[in-house]
Amino acid sequence: MKEKLFNRNFTLLILGQISSLIGNYTLRFALSMYVLEQTGSASVFAGLLSLALLPTILLSPFGGVLADRVNRRNIMAILDALSGTAVLLAGFAMTFGRDIFVIGVLLVILSVLDAFESPTVQACVPQMLSDGNIVKGNAVVSQTVSAASLITPFTGSLFYTAFGLRAVFGGAVICFFVTAFLECFIQVDHKKAGSGMSLKRMLREDFSAGFYFIRRERPEILKLLLLAALVSLFVAGTAVVGFPYLVRSVLGLSARYYGAAESVMGIGAILGSLCAAAWAGKFPACRLYGVFILFGICLLPCGIVFLIPSGTVACYLVLLAMFCVCQMGCSFFSTYAVTIIQRRTPRKLKSREAAFEK
Numbered sequence: 001m002k003e004k005l006f007n008r009n010f011t012l013l014i015l016g017q018i019s020s021l022i023g024n025y026t027l028r029f030a031l032s033m034y035v036l037e038q039t040g041s042a043s044v045f046a047g048l049l050s051l052a053l054l055p056t057i058l059l060s061p062f063g064g065v066l067a068d069r070v071n072r073r074n075i076m077a078i079l080d081a082l083s084g085t086a087v088l089l090a091g092f093a094m095t096f097g098r099d100i101f102v103i104g105v106l107l108v109i110l111s112v113l114d115a116f117e118s119p120t121v122q123a124c125v126p127q128m129l130s131d132g133n134i135v136k137g138n139a140v141v142s143q144t145v146s147a148a149s150l151i152t153p154f155t156g157s158l159f160y161t162a163f164g165l166r167a168v169f170g171g172a173v174i175c176f177f178v179t180a181f182l183e184c185f186i187q188v189d190h191k192k193a194g195s196g197m198s199l200k201r202m203l204r205e206d207f208s209a210g211f212y213f214i215r216r217e218r219p220e221i222l223k224l225l226l227l228a229a230l231v232s233l234f235v236a237g238t239a240v241v242g243f244p245y246l247v248r249s250v251l252g253l254s255a256r257y258y259g260a261a262e263s264v265m266g267i268g269a270i271l272g273s274l275c276a277a278a279w280a281g282k283f284p285a286c287r288l289y290g291v292f293i294l295f296g297i298c299l300l301p302c303g304i305v306f307l308i309p310s311g312t313v314a315c316y317l318v319l320l321a322m323f324c325v326c327q328m329g330c331s332f333f334s335t336y337a338v339t340i341i342q343r344r345t346p347r348k349l350k351s352r353e354a355a356f357e358k
Contacts, residue, residue, distance in 0.1 A: 009186050010128045014144055016182040017329065020080055020149035022155070023175025024110070029156035029262070031103055033255045036248050038100065048100075049349040052107035058117045063116035072120045072127075076208065077183040080115040083110060084176030091169035098159040122338065127188055136340045139277035142335045143270050150266025155257035175183055199257050224337045227288065231295075238299070239265070243323055251312050261320050268324035272331030276339075288336065291329045298329075 006014075035048060068073065090106040121141075129137045159168050214222040247258045305318040 002345050004131065005133045007128065008138065009188065010125075011052040012182050012186045013121070013124060013128065014140060016076070016080070016186075017141065017144050017180040018178040019175045019182065020083075021145060022081075022152055023087075023172040023179075024158065025148050025152035026156040027168055027172040027173075028107075029153055029259070030160040030165055031107070032244055032326050033157070033160055033248075033309065034165055035100065035103060036244065040249065044100070048107055051104060055108060055112040056118075057113060058121060059115035063119045066116060066120075072124050072188050073183060073186045075120045076124075076186070077180045078184065079113045079120075080180040082115050084173045084180065086110065086113070087169055087176065088173045091166060091173070094165075107213055124186075124188060127345075131343070134343060135335075136277055138335050138339045139273045141278070142273035142331055144188035144272060146266050146269030146331060148266075149269060150263050153259035153262030153266070156251075157255045161255060174219065175310070195268060221269075221341050224341055227292075228334065228337055230292070231333055239323055239327065243319065246319060253312070253316060257316065261323070264320055265324050267328040268328040269331040270336070272328040272333075273335045275328075276332050288333060291333045294329045295326055299323045 035044065086106060086109045090102055093102045096216060125137045126134050156168065159171065214225065243261070244258055247253050247261060248255070251257075299322065301318055302322050305315050310318075
């Protein structure tokens with residue numbers, strides 16, 4: 001008998017992710033607009049994002065180890081509750097001034113929490129679903145992220161321009177606490193690990209097991225992880241930092257234009273995950289290099305349009321079209337690569353490998 005995709009646990013996970021992503025993405029969109037408006041500097045904006053990215057890079061492996069040894073439901077619920085609390089406290093702290101500093105601290109805290117939560121969520125998907133539904137499940141997770149990126153630029157620009165930054169903070173707090181509440185009802189199997197060894201020895205052995213697995217037993221996973229890192233470095237970095245700066249500062253367009261562009265790129269990401277689900281098992285992994293060729297082709301017109309005489313709207317439309325295609329390719333690659341990694345990783349190592357995917 002074929003198992004259904006949306007069982008109770010997976011449905012609760014997706015509903016929680018929808019709430020969390022809407023709050024998180026809306027908040028980050030509003031913060032990016034606020035920082036650019038207050039400073040007018042792409043370097044300050046990029047510096048804050050880089051600072052916030054460091055905890056994710058450094059702590060994700062520890063998050064993977066934790067998720068392999070502690071109940072994953074408890075991790076997700078506690079971390080989302082802490083995220084809501086952090087946003088609430090940051091909202092109060094901003095009333096005393098030094099807004100940019102408070103925003104920087106908040107982004108770092110959210111990044112630390114995300115470093116522990118993301119590997120946990122990714123590792124829960126294959127645990128909740130049958131092997132035949134893993135690709136579809138990952139596609140649903142990817143579509144959820146893409147749908148949130150489609151909706152939140154609109155809601156973020158609407159709330160930010162109409163009610164200000166504090167209203168966005170309040171909405172994000174509600175979303176995080178709703179997510180924590182939903183995650184309390186998720187039921188996942190958990191075998192308590194033995195506690196006979198010291199923390200230092202446990203971390204050393206867990207990291208050694210994870211690295212040995214991807215280097216010796218499954219070197220193809222290491223190659224996929226390196227490719228995923230390249231995608232994040234070149235595509236995500238350009239989209240997160242370069243695109244808003246080009247739209248707001250170089251072209252001088254309003255937050256509504258940037259919000260509309262983010263929504264359109266969200267559609268591209270949804271299409272990419274749909275293609276990954278439709279071509280599951282039909283697209284050979286050895287051809288994933290074609291996605292990188294697509295990225296290069298799309299980025300060329302983005303530079304050329306600024307070298308030739310063209311209006312502001314024309315530049316905006318070219319940037320939008322090319323970044324939309326890049327988002328589609330990035331979503332396709334991520335969904336397909338994550339599924340391959342999950343299928344070839346033993347259950348006891350899933351969270352550690354999910355952490356390396358960050």
